[in-house]
Amino acid sequence: MxxxxxxxxxxxxxxxxxxxxxxxxxxxxxxxxxxxxxxxxxxxxxxxxxxxxxxxxxxxxxxxxxxxxxxxxxxxxxxxxxxxxxxDWERRYKLMKMHTCLHLLCSIIDAKVTGGSVTDDKGRLDFNLDFKPNKEDLKIKLNNLIQGNYEVSYSWISEKELDENPNLVKTMSVAPPRRNGTIRMVRIGDNIDYQPCGGTHVKHTSEIGSVNITKVENKGKLNKRVVVSFL
Ligand SMILES: [Zn+2]
Known part of the structure; x- marks a missing residue:
């Protein structure tokens, strides 16, 4: 392997x-x-x-x-x-920044994530939500978290611990990557976001730079899509 x-x-x-x-x-x-x-x-x-x-x-x-x-x-x-x-570091660094940014977005919308994607110029998350979050409000909160320069840190838990705490999983569409019986947990700040993730992240949130919320879309009664791009 x-x-x-x-x-x-x-x-x-x-x-x-x-x-x-x-x-x-x-x-x-x-x-x-x-x-x-x-x-x-x-x-x-x-x-x-x-x-x-x-x-x-x-x-x-x-x-x-x-x-x-x-x-x-x-x-x-x-x-x-x-x-x-x-x-291709330039591309990967953008992917890392946008991926980390989506963790922050996840932390300001209190709903499960039903889908998402990260490219080097934008990111999107779909939320299981019955109302459209305010675009301007999201933009302010997200940029505040980015500028807060919070640290991204890692820890590992067992599969058993994860199974006993299903609320740690915020994404319904992607199963947490399980390797050798352990799950990698990603934490931002003390408690801004904490969830299993196998992706690549920046060390500090300020590296992301300013972002814009380009769209908040209605994708069904219980599905709201938020699209983020770099400013
Ligand atoms: Zn991640």
Whole structure:
């Protein structure tokens, strides 16, 4: 199984990895800094390099417990070879910022999340809510939390603890990632947000920068969509 460096150090932009498996349009590494698409966050892109070859990674996905780095065609490098991995940091940092921003959004709307997505220019969350939250009010609260420069920290709980505390799960559409019987919990500030998450986050909320609420939409009687973008 691939060691997930992006989880321990989301700021790592490059690393040296070993190829452990190759398919028609993918490569598997012994350890990776490429975030695998999941939880509404897009997979990382970038390049892997040998001394004389440079291969573009178009996406990174999780499939049957392995992380596949998607290439445009079968790559001609032997299993066991060492490669330099470089992620498209500019894109990933935006994804990290927007993903963390959605945690904050989640904390100011008291409703379960029914869906969501994060791209490098916007993020959206759908809430199980019977009224439309006020756009201006959301914008002020969200930017206040961002400017509060709260720390993002991690801890781990057992699957049993999570099962005994179902309220820790705020997202109905995405099951918390379970790995080796433990669940990673993400906390912002002392108690602004606390929920299971396998995504990539910034260290401090001020890194997100100013954001705008571009839309608050009615997507059904019990479904309200909030769209956020960078200012
Ligand atoms: Zn997260």
């Amino acid at each position: 691939t060691k997930e460096i992006f989880k321990e150090d989301p700021y790592k932009k490059n690393c040296i990895s070993k190829i452990i498996n190759i398919g028609n349009n993918w490569v598997e590494l012994d350890e990776t800094i490429f975030y695998a698409e999941g939880g509404g966050q897009l997979g990382d892109t970038g390049i892997i390099k040998t001394q004389n070859k440079e291969i573009t990674i178009e996406n990174t996905i999780r499939e049957n417990n392995s992380i596949k780095h998607i290439t445009s065609s079968k790559i001609d490098i032997g299993i066991g070879s060492t490669v330099d991995c470089i992620i």
